[in-house]
Amino acid sequence: MAATMKDLSRETGLGLATISKYFNGGVVREKNRLAIENAVKKLHYVPNEVARSLKTQQTRVIGVVIPELSNAFITSIISSMEDILRKQDYAVIVCDCRSDPKREKEAVEFLLHRRVDGLINMATDATGAHLKAALNANIPVLLIDRLVESLRGKVSAVVIDNAHAAGQAVRKLTELGHRKIGLVLGSPNLYTTNQRLTGYLNALKDAGITPTEEYIRYGNYTMDGGYQAVSDLLKLKDRPTALFVTNFEMTLGTMLALQHSGIRVPEDLSVIGFDKLELFGEIFPDLTLIRQPQLSIGREAANLMLDLLMNRDAVSHRIVTLSTALTEGRSVRACADG
Amino acid sequence: MAATMKDLSRETGLGLATISKYFNGGVVREKNRLAIENAVKKLHYVPNEVARSLKTQQTRVIGVVIPELSNAFITSIISSMEDILRKQDYAVIVCDCRSDPKREKEAVEFLLHRRVDGLINMATDATGAHLKAALNANIPVLLIDRLVESLRGKVSAVVIDNAHAAGQAVRKLTELGHRKIGLVLGSPNLYTTNQRLTGYLNALKDAGITPTEEYIRYGNYTMDGGYQAVSDLLKLKDRPTALFVTNFEMTLGTMLALQHSGIRVPEDLSVIGFDKLELFGEIFPDLTLIRQPQLSIGREAANLMLDLLMNRDAVSHRIVTLSTALTEGRSVRACADG
DNA sequence: TTGAAAGCGCTAACAC
DNA sequence: GTGTTAGCGCTTTCAA
Numbered sequence: 001m002a003a004t005m006k007d008l009s010r011e012t013g014l015g016l017a018t019i020s021k022y023f024n025g026g027v028v029r030e031k032n033r034l035a036i037e038n039a040v041k042k043l044h045y046v047p048n049e050v051a052r053s054l055k056t057q058q059t060r061v062i063g064v065v066i067p068e069l070s071n072a073f074i075t076s077i078i079s080s081m082e083d084i085l086r087k088q089d090y091a092v093i094v095c096d097c098r099s100d101p102k103r104e105k106e107a108v109e110f111l112l113h114r115r116v117d118g119l120i121n122m123a124t125d126a127t128g129a130h131l132k133a134a135l136n137a138n139i140p141v142l143l144i145d146r147l148v149e150s151l152r153g154k155v156s157a158v159v160i161d162n163a164h165a166a167g168q169a170v171r172k173l174t175e176l177g178h179r180k181i182g183l184v185l186g187s188p189n190l191y192t193t194n195q196r197l198t199g200y201l202n203a204l205k206d207a208g209i210t211p212t213e214e215y216i217r218y219g220n221y222t223m224d225g226g227y228q229a230v231s232d233l234l235k236l237k238d239r240p241t242a243l244f245v246t247n248f249e250m251t252l253g254t255m256l257a258l259q260h261s262g263i264r265v266p267e268d269l270s271v272i273g274f275d276k277l278e279l280f281g282e283i284f285p286d287l288t289l290i291r292q293p294q295l296s297i298g299r300e301a302a303n304l305m306l307d308l309l310m311n312r313d314a315v316s317h318r319i320v321t322l323s324t325a326l327t328e329g330r331s332v333r334a335c336a337d338g
Numbered sequence: 339m340a341a342t343m344k345d346l347s348r349e350t351g352l353g354l355a356t357i358s359k360y361f362n363g364g365v366v367r368e369k370n371r372l373a374i375e376n377a378v379k380k381l382h383y384v385p386n387e388v389a390r391s392l393k394t395q396q397t398r399v400i401g402v403v404i405p406e407l408s409n410a411f412i413t414s415i416i417s418s419m420e421d422i423l424r425k426q427d428y429a430v431i432v433c434d435c436r437s438d439p440k441r442e443k444e445a446v447e448f449l450l451h452r453r454v455d456g457l458i459n460m461a462t463d464a465t466g467a468h469l470k471a472a473l474n475a476n477i478p479v480l481l482i483d484r485l486v487e488s489l490r491g492k493v494s495a496v497v498i499d500n501a502h503a504a505g506q507a508v509r510k511l512t513e514l515g516h517r518k519i520g521l522v523l524g525s526p527n528l529y530t531t532n533q534r535l536t537g538y539l540n541a542l543k544d545a546g547i548t549p550t551e552e553y554i555r556y557g558n559y560t561m562d563g564g565y566q567a568v569s570d571l572l573k574l575k576d577r578p579t580a581l582f583v584t585n586f587e588m589t590l591g592t593m594l595a596l597q598h599s600g601i602r603v604p605e606d607l608s609v610i611g612f613d614k615l616e617l618f619g620e621i622f623p624d625l626t627l628i629r630q631p632q633l634s635i636g637r638e639a640a641n642l643m644l645d646l647l648m649n650r651d652a653v654s655h656r657i658v659t660l661s662t663a664l665t666e667g668r669s670v671r672a673c674a675d676g
Numbered sequence: 677t678t679g680a681a682a683g684c685g686c687t688a689a690c691a692c
Numbered sequence: 693g694t695g696t697t698a699g700c701g702c703t704t705t706c707a708a
Contacts, residue, residue: 137384
C-alpha cells in the first residue's frame with residue numbers, strides 16, 4: 001500500500017540508514033538529498049509514526065483524562081494545551097470520564113496500553129487510585145486544577161491558589177460592609193470546592209463574621225445548578241446582600257436567575273463571579289470577577305509535561321501554583337443594610 | 339522495562355503463538371490460560387498496542403478535526419462519539435484548528451502520519467482541499483455537521499436538514515401572523531449558515547413575505563455575537579416582532595440581550611432558539627426551539643465510522659441526514675401588530 | 677557520509 | 693492446541 005523507506009531505498013539506490021538519517025535531520029550528500037526528495041514525491045511517501053514509535057519506545061502521544069468535555073473552563077485548558085503539544089509534534093488523546101471514577105480508571109488503563117508518553121489528568125477520583133498504574137509504568141503524570149493528597153511528591157501539578165482567590169473575593173465584599181454573603185460552590189468534596197470554601201470561611205473569620213449555613217450552596221459547577229442555587233438564596237427570608245459564585249457556568253446561571261427575578265446588580269445585590277472565558281465576550285463587561293488564567297494553566301501544563309518528557313531522570317516533581325486576579329467591574333457596591 | 343509477550347513465554351514455557359492467541363480470544367487449554375494469567379500478574383504485563391498496530395496495520399485511532407473546542411454543540415458531539423468509539427477500543431485524537439484552514443490541513447497531515455484508521459471532520463475549509471491526502475491514503479473520511487460539495491460521493495457524512503429546520507421555525511412564526519422576522523445566523527459562508535438562510539428565505543416566500551435585509555444578522559455562532567446581533571436588531575426603527583436564532587450560544591446571548599433591555603418574551607417579542615444542550619438545564623424551560631439531536635449525531639457518526647472501518651471494500655458513501663424537531667415552549671405567540 | 681543487519685513487540689501463517 | 697518463524701517500518705549500532 002503506502003510507500004515505505006524500503007521503497008525509497010530501492011528508488012534511490014541508497015541504503016536505509018541514509019534515508020533514515022535524512023528524515024532525522026542528519027547530514028546527507030546534496031545529490032542524495034535531492035534523490036530522496038524526488039522519491040518521496042514520486043511515491044507519496046509518508047513517514048510511519050507507528051513503526052517509529054515501536055523502535056524509539058516513545059509514541060509522542062499525551063493522554064488527557066478529564067471529568068467533562070462539556071465544560072468551558074476545561075475545554076479552554078485542553079485547547080491551549082493541545083495547541084502547544086501539537087506544535088511539538090505530540091498528539092493528544094482525550095478521554096472524558098463523565099466524572100465517574102470507574103471510567104476514569106479505565107481511561108488511564110486504555111491510555112497505558114497505547115503507551116502514551118505522559119498523562120495529564122483533572123482528577124475525578126480524589127484518592128488517586130486510578131493513577132497507580134501510570135506511576136508504576138513510570139511515565140510522567142501531571143495533575144491540573146485539582147491536587148490529590150495521596151500523590152503529593154509523586155506527581156507534578158498545575159493549579160491555582162483557590163483559597164486565596166476566594167479570600168480575595170470575599171474580603172472585597174466584607175470590606176464594603178457586606179456581612180451576609182452567599183457562596184455558590186461546585187460539587188461537594190472536590191478539591192477546588194473545598195479550597196474555595198476554606199478561603200470563604202477564612203475571610204469571614206477575618207472580618208469577624210459567623211458563617212450562616214444556608215448561605216452556602218452547591219451548584220454543581222453547572223449553569224443550571226448555579227441558577228437553582230441563586231434562586232433558592234433569593235427565597236430566603238434573610239437574603240444575602242452579596243454573592244460569590246465560583247465558576248463560569250454558575251456565574252452565567254446566576255446572572256440569568258437574577259435577571260429573571262428582576263434583581264438589579266449591584267443596586268439590589270452585589271455579585272462577584274468567576275472565570276472570564278472567551279464565550280463570555282463582552283456580555284457582562286461590568287461584572288466583578290475572579291479570573292483564572294485558563295490559557296496559562298494549559299500553557300504551563302503543556303510546557304511542564306514537555307519538560308518532564310525531556311528530563312526523565314530528574315525525579316523532581318513540581319507544583320505550579322498560578323495566581324488569580326480580581327477584575328474590578330461594577331457589580332459590587334457598599335452594603336446598604338443597616 | 340515493561341514486560342513483553344516474550345517474557346510471558348519464558349515465564350510460562352509456552353510459545354508466543356499461544357500467548358498471542360490467548361489475548362486475541364482464541365481457545366487455550368485451561369491450564370495454560372491460568373499460567374498466562376499468573377504470569378501477566380506477576381510481571382505486570384500490559385499489551386503493547388504500538389507493536390500490535392504495526393503488525394496489524396491498524397492503529398485503532400480515529401482522528402477528529404474540528405473548528406473550535408470551545409463550542410458546546412461540538413464538544414457535545416465529540417463527547418458522544420468518543421464514548422462509543424472508546425468502548426470499541428478506538429482512541430480519539432482531537433485536533434482543534436481554530437477555524438483556520440491552514441491549521442486544518444496541517445492537522446489532517448499530522449493525523450495521517452500517525453496512521454489513524456479514519457478521519458472525522460467538521461470542515462473549516464469548504465473547498466475540501468485539506469482532505470485530499472486522506473482520500474489518497476484511502477482511509478474513511480466522515481464529515482459531520484457540514485457538507486463539502488466537492489467531496490460529494492467520495493465521503494460519508496452525518497448532518498441535519500438545516501433548511502428544513504429553519505423552515506419549520508420560520509413557518510411557525512409566519513403562521514402566527516409574524517411578518518417581520520429577525521434571523522440570527524452564524525458566520526457567513528458556512529454550510530449550515532447558508533442552509534439555514536435558505537430555509538428562512540423559502541419560508542418567507544411561502545408566506546408571501548419579502549425579506550428585509552436588515553433583519554438578517556450574523557452572530558458568528560458565539561454568545562457575544564448573538565448578543566450584539568440582537569442588540570442591533572432592537573435598535574432598528576422598525577423592529578422585528580419575532581426572532582429565529584440559529585445556535586445555542588447565540589440563543590443564550592439573545593436571551594441575555596433581551597433581559598438586559600427589559601424585553602419580555604413572548605409579550606414583546608417572540609423567540610425561537612436553537613439546540614437544547616445539557617448546559618441549558620432547566621433554565622429556559624419555556625423556550626420554543628429547534629432541537630438538533632447532537633447526541634445522535636455523535637452516535638451516528640461513531641457507528642458509521644465503525645461501519646466504514648469494518649467494510650473497507652464497500653465503496654458506498656452514505657450521507658445520514660438526521661431530522662430536527664420543533665420543541666414547543668411559551669416563547670412564541672401570535673403577532674399583535676396591526 | 678553510507679550500508680548491512682539486528683531488533684523494537686506483536687500477529688499469523690504454517691507445520692506439528 | 694501449540695510452537696517456530698517471518699516480518700510489519702523504522703532506528704541505530706557498527707564497520708566500511
